[in-house]
Amino acid sequence: MRVISRIDEVHEFLDEVRAQKKTIGLVPTMGFLHKGHIALIERSIKENDITMVTIFVNPLQFAEGEDLSSYPRDLHNDKEQCDAAGVDLLFSPSHEEMYSQQVLTSIQIKDLTNNMEGESRPTHFSGVATVVAKLFNIVGLCNAYFGEKDWQQLQIITKMAHDLSFRVRVFGCPTVRHSDGLALSSRNAYLTPKERKSATVLSRSLQKASETVQSGERSTSVIMAQIIEEISTEPLVSLDYIEIVEGRSLKSINKIKEGSRILLAANVGEARLIDNVDPYVGIQ
Ligand code: PAF
Numbered sequence: 001m002r003v004i005s006r007i008d009e010v011h012e013f014l015d016e017v018r019a020q021k022k023t024i025g026l027v028p029t030m031g032f033l034h035k036g037h038i039a040l041i042e043r044s045i046k047e048n049d050i051t052m053v054t055i056f057v058n059p060l061q062f063a064e065g066e067d068l069s070s071y072p073r074d075l076h077n078d079k080e081q082c083d084a085a086g087v088d089l090l091f092s093p094s095h096e097e098m099y100s101q102q103v104l105t106s107i108q109i110k111d112l113t114n115n116m117e118g119e120s121r122p123t124h125f126s127g128v129a130t131v132v133a134k135l136f137n138i139v140g141l142c143n144a145y146f147g148e149k150d151w152q153q154l155q156i157i158t159k160m161a162h163d164l165s166f167r168v169r170v171f172g173c174p175t176v177r178h179s180d181g182l183a184l185s186s187r188n189a190y191l192t193p194k195e196r197k198s199a200t201v202l203s204r205s206l207q208k209a210s211e212t213v214q215s216g217e218r219s220t221s222v223i224m225a226q227i228i229e230e231i232s233t234e235p236l237v238s239l240d241y242i243e244i245v246e247g248r249s250l251k252s253i254n255k256i257k258e259g260s261r262i263l264l265a266a267n268v269g270e271a272r273l274i275d276n277v278d279p280y281v282g283i284q
Contacts, residue, residue: 003090004091005091005092007093010052023047024049024143025047025048026168027144031074032074032186035176035184036175036185039174041145048142050088050089052089052090052091053089054090054092055078055090055091058131060128060131061131072187098131108126108129109156111249112155112249113152115243116250117152136168139168144157144161144170146171149175149184149185151172151261151276158170174284181200182199190270194236195268195269201230201234202231202264202273206227206282206283207282209262214282217256220256223256223279227264228242237266237268238267240265241263242264247260261277262279
């Protein structure tokens with residue numbers, strides 16, 4: 001595995017790859033890799049000749065007071081995991097390499113960023129879109145893989161890639177979970193053992209809501225009330241939002257139908273956790 005920290009070296013490496021008519025799979029991450037990231041990497045390896053992982057904790061997507069400085073990092077372990085998984089190229093640039101000048105350009109995406117994470121973290125998605133656009137430009141023609149756990153992010157990146165005609169096909173991959181249902185997240189590292197146990201209420205409430213939908217309930221207010229009640233049984237978990245939306249446009253709906261998505265965010269101790277489900281499928 002090649003480890004590269006400079007953008008011009010990435011260009012050089014990928015120019016050669018393209019000269020050999022090989023396809024490129026891209027897995028952008030902020031590091032502290034877990035099995036969710038490895039699932040993205042494995043899918044990329046299966047579908048492409050070359051797989052490139054990026055590790056960069058992007059300051060643009062953290063607001064003041066958020067966990068940028070404490071965000072978990074372990075580059076040594078990340079390198080070992082990428083190597084073992086069969087990654088060809090690991091790009092881990094410094095802050096100076098990515099933002100060598102003051103950044104005056106940013107990507108704004110309308111509508112899809114108005115609610116949920118966009119409302120709770122108003123500058124977040126502009127930061128995500130800007131860095132992902134930068135990575136798409138650095139890499140060029142490729143297939144890019146993102147987790148469905150960040151459902152709203154996935155819709156935003158998909159739309160941005162289309163609107164700006166990036167030569168990138170964006171793929172969403174199913175959320176990877178612990179056996180008790182908790183979605184894998186680098187931020188789970190913040191949880192104490194007690195909080196970790198309490199946090200399982202998130203996926204449990206989504207699963208119970210899915211079962212209610214599958215037995216015929218369609219009213220979003222009934223389903224949201226059920227989830228709120230379930231989560232309120234865990235005093236360590238403080239719900240930020242619960243929304244039921246049309247899965248692609250992310251518009252709120254009154255009646256659940258095929259393509260709807262239930263999304264929530266909660267604070268559990270120091271950790272802000274998000275999760276979502278297709279209620280017709282349930283937690284898998
Ligand atoms: O999902 C993440 O880890 C980040 O938001 C991403 C897409 C790598 C951009 O920094």
